Amino acid sequence: MSDVAIKHDEHRDDLGAKLGMWLFIFTELLLFGGLFLVYAVYRDIYAEDFHLGALQLNVTLGTLNTVVLLISSMTVAMSITAIQRGNKKLSMQLVLLTVLLACVFLVNKYFEWGAKFEHDLYPGSDLVLQFKRGSIIFFGLYFFMTGLHMFHVVIGMVVLMVMWFKLKNTTINKDDNVLLENGGLYWHLVDLIWIFLFPLLYLVT
Amino acid sequence: MSNHKAEHQHITDYWVYGLILVILLALTFITVYMVHLELAAWSVAIALGIASVKATIVLAYFMHLKFDNMLFKILVVAVVMLFVSFILLTFADYLYR
Amino acid sequence: MTTIPYKSYLEPQGKYTGLLDWLTSTDHKRIGLMYMYAIGIFFIIGVLLGLLMRIELFKPGETIMGPQTYNGIFTVHGVIMIFMVVIPGLSAVFGNLFMPIQIGAKDVAFPKLNLLSWYIFMAGAILAVLSQFTGNGPPDTGWTFYAPYSTQTGTNVLMAVTAAFVLGFSSILTGLNFIVTIHRMRAPGMTWFKMPLFPWALYSTAWIQLLATPIVGITLLMLIAERVFKIGFFDPALGGDPILFQHLFWIYSHPAVYVMILPAMGVITEIIPTFCQRRIFGYKAIALSSIAIAGVGYLVWGHHMYTSGMSFTARWIFSFLTFIVAVPSAIKVFNWVATMYKGSIALKTPFLYALAFIFLFMIGGLTGLSLGSLATDVYVHDTAYVVAHFHYIIFGGMGFAFFAALHYWFPKMYGKMYNQKIADIAWLILFFGFNMLYFPQFVLGLQGLPRRYYDYMPQFETGEVLSTIGGFVLFIGIIMMITNLIIAARNGPQAPDNPWGGKTLEWTIPSPPPMENFDTPPVVSKEPYDYE
Numbered sequence A: 001m002s003d004v005a006i007k008h009d010e011h012r013d014d015l016g017a018k019l020g021m022w023l024f025i026f027t028e029l030l031l032f033g034g035l036f037l038v039y040a041v042y043r044d045i046y047a048e049d050f051h052l053g054a055l056q057l058n059v060t061l062g063t064l065n066t067v068v069l070l071i072s073s074m075t076v077a078m079s080i081t082a083i084q085r086g087n088k089k090l091s092m093q094l095v096l097l098t099v100l101l102a103c104v105f106l107v108n109k110y111f112e113w114g115a116k117f118e119h120d121l122y123p124g125s126d127l128v129l130q131f132k133r134g135s136i137i138f139f140g141l142y143f144f145m146t147g148l149h150m151f152h153v154v155i156g157m158v159v160l161m162v163m164w165f166k167l168k169n170t171t172i173n174k175d176d177n178v179l180l181e182n183g184g185l186y187w188h189l190v191d192l193i194w195i196f197l198f199p200l201l202y203l204v205t
Numbered sequence B: 001m002s003n004h005k006a007e008h009q010h011i012t013d014y015w016v017y018g019l020i021l022v023i024l025l026a027l028t029f030i031t032v033y034m035v036h037l038e039l040a041a042w043s044v045a046i047a048l049g050i051a052s053v054k055a056t057i058v059l060a061y062f063m064h065l066k067f068d069n070m071l072f073k074i075l076v077v078a079v080v081m082l083f084v085s086f087i088l089l090t091f092a093d094y095l096y097r
Numbered sequence C: 001m002t003t004i005p006y007k008s009y010l011e012p013q014g015k016y017t018g019l020l021d022w023l024t025s026t027d028h029k030r031i032g033l034m035y036m037y038a039i040g041i042f043f044i045i046g047v048l049l050g051l052l053m054r055i056e057l058f059k060p061g062e063t064i065m066g067p068q069t070y071n072g073i074f075t076v077h078g079v080i081m082i083f084m085v086v087i088p089g090l091s092a093v094f095g096n097l098f099m100p101i102q103i104g105a106k107d108v109a110f111p112k113l114n115l116l117s118w119y120i121f122m123a124g125a126i127l128a129v130l131s132q133f134t135g136n137g138p139p140d141t142g143w144t145f146y147a148p149y150s151t152q153t154g155t156n157v158l159m160a161v162t163a164a165f166v167l168g169f170s171s172i173l174t175g176l177n178f179i180v181t182i183h184r185m186r187a188p189g190m191t192w193f194k195m196p197l198f199p200w201a202l203y204s205t206a207w208i209q210l211l212a213t214p215i216v217g218i219t220l221l222m223l224i225a226e227r228v229f230k231i232g233f234f235d236p237a238l239g240g241d242p243i244l245f246q247h248l249f250w251i252y253s254h255p256a257v258y259v260m261i262l263p264a265m266g267v268i269t270e271i272i273p274t275f276c277q278r279r280i281f282g283y284k285a286i287a288l289s290s291i292a293i294a295g296v297g298y299l300v301w302g303h304h305m306y307t308s309g310m311s312f313t314a315r316w317i318f319s320f321l322t323f324i325v326a327v328p329s330a331i332k333v334f335n336w337v338a339t340m341y342k343g344s345i346a347l348k349t350p351f352l353y354a355l356a357f358i359f360l361f362m363i364g365g366l367t368g369l370s371l372g373s374l375a376t377d378v379y380v381h382d383t384a385y386v387v388a389h390f391h392y393i394i395f396g397g398m399g400f401a402f403f404a405a406l407h408y409w410f411p412k413m414y415g416k417m418y419n420q421k422i423a424d425i426a427w428l429i430l431f432f433g434f435n436m437l438y439f440p441q442f443v444l445g446l447q448g449l450p451r452r453y454y455d456y457m458p459q460f461e462t463g464e465v466l467s468t469i470g471g472f473v474l475f476i477g478i479i480m481m482i483t484n485l486i487i488a489a490r491n492g493p494q495a496p497d498n499p500w501g502g503k504t505l506e507w508t509i510p511s512p513p514p515m516e517n518f519d520t521p522p523v524v525s526k527e528p529y530d531y532e
């Protein structure tokens, strides 16, 4: 059996691992794709109500979060360059910075959602249920889409923390870093979805 | 089985990522600014257009698609086309009801 | 390389013994068998529920159950059979068992993920079964969970929907694993067009599992959100559009039909050349038609919604596309028949099942065309005609292909041979019972019998009685077939390594295969079916 164990190590296939990650990203894209389809249909039916709904959202906070996510996307991309050049310390710092930026995003979101709840603007609230039907849908979509995205941010943070530990114990190193690339790809996916969520929800005025 | 350890070792320089970020931020601010121009029907199309450009940049540089295996590019395009056909067919219903 | 002493994958592998040895194993063959045992049990449950419905319909009026129970039973029957039996069936069982061997690999690309998929499958399956016994009674929406009823009914829809969501996750991961395996792990020399056609079919299937399942995933999540948080996605009172639910549901669920039938076609494509000892006719046409079916299959979902209030434009577009998707299916049938032509045919059990498949699939496919055409569908929509059609496709197609695969690969899986005479008799009973059960439903449907009712008008009694008797004949056939196989697996005679004279790689290794399949990694230079 021992020579089998050796063969396993030889069997490492970076391209295969990356292909697996891309396929997973496709499923995530289509998961949100289904939501975008729903959004498109209801925006077509209730253009006016969506316009009014978007006016209720805080564009400043939305823009800020976009900026935060874009920067975090850059830091995680840089961490790969760092490890490929053998700079373990910098790579770890960049991953950690990415996690911190993700926290900033979540804190921001917390304030944004908090303000909505304070004004009774949440799905199923008495206030929202009195709205026109298009506005009910708009707020439903707003909470569902940003909520699902937030869930992915949290998963992404967990993934990044795992990357950080794997960098630390050199499971991820100069010669073997496809794992970090895959972790990075996941984080970029989170960014990618937000790139579309932001104009669709905040800027459809 | 072939061994694909060091097949692609394209290392992107830090400054490239920095530049990409600047471009992405610029596009973001342009989108936000556009809203105030009151272009009505066009604003959504423009916002989505800019978002698509941003997404393409993220895919190409941050996600390394530009330097990666051809297969990944083909697959990404195929998935996007599939999603577009979902939209088109669904709207064959909603636009003509 | 030194030869490792032969030890079959069925024998204990060290570390743990007994059940735990299996539950912790990442070997693709063992995972395949574990899927098979689980799916076998769910299948029997589904069959028994089906029989209960047949008994209820034996006579007009209430026979053994009331309408609410009947609604629950047809929902549970559908959920179990669709999500837990036919969708995972062929790819998770025989794909896992034989795809890696057929492409000359030691295992799938991500063995641990493969085991995880099985656990997720079991978790979803247990949830689905639990949903029947907890809450306020079994869900009564039908397996389609159509809104807005599914957002309002007090029954246990929430849990059943969650189960379907979890099961979808498992399906996605299996698809992902297979795509990477086929891309990256083919033996040296095995180019795409030297790959056997069962892996080709699985490859197309995997793309459907991967790209269509997320859509139903998000749809079910929205349904859950609507029930829990009152987000008005589909409820008209909250501004939603119920027809949008149907769109989203069928964007997945029509391609899901191809998740069932494509691997079935792949199995048949393996069996026919073996038992005709003939090179497959039109190799490339069959391989590429799988891809074509997968591609066009995404674009035809609307044919389930002709009577829903969809726009006329959408209706004719979907009808048109539906006719197009029939073309690649027909290409395969022509190629199978052309392969048999002038072959030296051995009428063994797997081949008999393959023939039954072609016959039943043709009936199912052609009646499908009459449903895909706008004018006729409006007449037979939601009648027993539809029930007959999809059972001919799903059971007559996928089910019979599963039995064919079972009898084809059984000697390889267990290293034992079954009693072929009993297997042939069981096949005959199954085939006869199947047609007796479902063919009358075509006639009843044309006469106007609606589906999903526990009761019917007296003029339909003859057909329903025939159907119920057919159901019991079918059941006897199933029991006979399974018993025969269980007896063989326990103490059947030793099977040779290549009992049928097959040419693909699984027939070059011992029966049952050793743990990592090949002592020396195979190098491929020939086409997969080089008979003559």
Ligand SMILES: [Cu+2]
Residues within 6 Å of the ligand: C253, C254, C257, C300, C301, C303, C304
């Ligand atoms: Cu269909």
